Amino acid sequence: MIETSFFNRDLSWLKFNERILMEAERNTVPLLERIKFLSIFSSNLDEFYRVRMPVLLALQKLSNKEDNDIQFDENLLSTANQLISDQQQRYGKVLKESLIPQLKENKINLIYGQPFPGEIKKSLSRYFLSQVMAFLQPVYINTDTDFFPSNNELYFLVTFRKDGEDETVVLNIPSNQLPRFYKVETDQETFIVFLDDIVRFHLDKIFPGAEITGCFSFKVTRDAEIDLKDEYSGSLSEQLEKQLLKRDLGFATRFLHQPGIPANVFELLKKVFNLKKANRIAGGQYHNLKDFMAFPVNIPKLSNQNWPKLCNTDVIEGSLTEAIYKNDIIVHTPYQSYDSILRFFNEAAIDADVREIYITLYRVASDSKIVNALISAAKNGKKVTVLVELKARFDEANNIKWAKKMKEVGIDIIYSVTALKVHAKVALVKRQVGDRMRYSGLFSTGNFNESTAAFYTDHILMTANKEMLREVELLFIFLAKRVKPSSSDLIKFEHLLVAQFNLQQVFLNLIDREIEHAKQGKPASITIKMNNLEEKVLINKLYEASVAGVKIDLIVRSICRLVPGVEGMSDNIKITRIVDRYLEHGRIFIFHNLGKNDVYLGSADWMNRNIYRRIEVCFPIYNEEIKQEILDIIAIQKQDNVQAVCIDEHMDNVPVEITGPPIASQEGIYQLLKNKK
Structure with a gap:
């Protein structure tokens, strides 16, 4: 039995988010598309803190107890936090040093941490007084304050002195009620201003007569898990509706704040906001940059070329x-x-x-x-x-x-x-x-x-x-019937692969067949495209196939726990990751079968949840023309040397070396289908 190893799923996920960031850093990507990739990166990171960080914190806590055998890498949290920190530094650098200057070249001024130009101040004040002010709700903070920051909403922490008294106030930034960006157009240029800065600029109108001593942006990210009983009891929809009301009341997993909050004020916030379990992270001046998806500029030459939808x-x-x-x-x-x-x-x-x-x-x-x-x-x-x-x-x-x-x-x-x-x-x-x-x-x-x-x-x-x-x-x-599958009542599926019934076993059998062909000296190969690859039984079977000489190509968009390119374990396995204008989502499974090419499509990634805790359906492609079309699509993706990266044995995203003509697979697939007769 070969000794196997696996990438950590959470670090792998963060490496996928790094691949998103790489698109924002590429000068060959149109400017407004690069800004969208910044939005996607930020949205993904928020979800990581809502969904995965609570798991990591819980595992760390459980692993420290003497009465269980949970294995948890004590360096995992610090490694994850360092990865996130490094990526955030890259994020800030590409935004400030590349994207904002390029916007400026196109007469678009994104005001980012700088004073307002004089020619737009009157317009901003009119907007604040007529629109923004209606949504502001300042809350004065002391040890007795009962205030709960909503999940991922934006706030200012404002400190000021008035009538000889020091005050601390939390002030909402109403980005859920108003657009995050406000656009002012002059004869010569377009100015884009953060709603945050419009509020910050008018603090004297909100707190008249006060001496403002500090203004710091922050947000709190909360655990998104919903707790349902394992056994069905009562109406599931009613249970869920009740739990949804509690979702945004989950414990804080991250307190992201602008640097410089005074130490005594920070201690007050930790108590009032119950931040004992939260990662407290000093970030930039602006948060929730997923709002870049609604960046209010539409210039065709700065966006992707339009691909009209094709008719079948x-x-x-x-x-x-x-x-x-x-x-x-x-x-x-x-x-x-x-x-x-x-x-x-x-x-x-x-x-x-x-x-x-x-x-x-x-x-x-x-x-x-x-x-x-x-x-x-x-x-x-x-x-x-x-x-x-x-x-x-x-x-x-x-x-x-x-x-x-x-x-x-x-x-x-x-x-x-x-x-x-x-x-x-x-x-x-x-x-x-x-x-x-x-x-x-x-x-x-x-x-x-x-x-x-x-x-x-x-x-x-x-x-x-x-x-x-x-x-x-x-x-x-x-x-x-609303029951869980059991061995006594399993349906015998002859064509479909259904998780909880036959899906995992059929995939194992298909891999075994390729292993036997390889051992007999016959051609043997497997090509699989999916979103996530995590489940160890199937990964170990792929390792076994690699050792037997089966050539394996994997196209895995996001989480990938399989370690490729390790001698004696996975040296016949190549993994690529494709990120482009569309989100790669389809799952495709191709088994060579001595040139017959058994092709399956379906809903199932190879993750623990898909294999063991979900009903999934994968289905065979019997029509030979459709099968060939799928094979042609995958062939184009395997040749991608523009949007694809290889995942190496260190989990890094390594650009594919361009040895022939550049091939961007999504463009190639579009042209393939456009020319379809």
């Missing part, structure tokens, strides 16, 4: 359902239009022959056209069954809202059991044709969500394969 030529005219009956159809978002997916549900909603509709919903758009089609279908007399996953993190409230609306019109709503999420992306339509029931359906690598389909790369298969769709029907029958 298989579904332009006639009945979509009839087209699916004739042949499988695949849609690749966001390169191809999502309209055909919306059309699938719209046709089903009004088709007099449709009897039943089934669908899983994990994250849906806030104004979901798909859910509205389902509501219309129910009103049109069809039986509609929807599995709504209420526990989709940060989408719980939206999912609860839609579940209530669907229930009101008689749609059968299934909720997953508390300790098991349903992450599968499947839909089934049953249509009465004469004395026969005909099936059509969708299998997707991503959510049924027209909003995210605009920038997530996913693959949606439309099929009338009755064997596959009957297995979907069996899955819905099982899910409606």
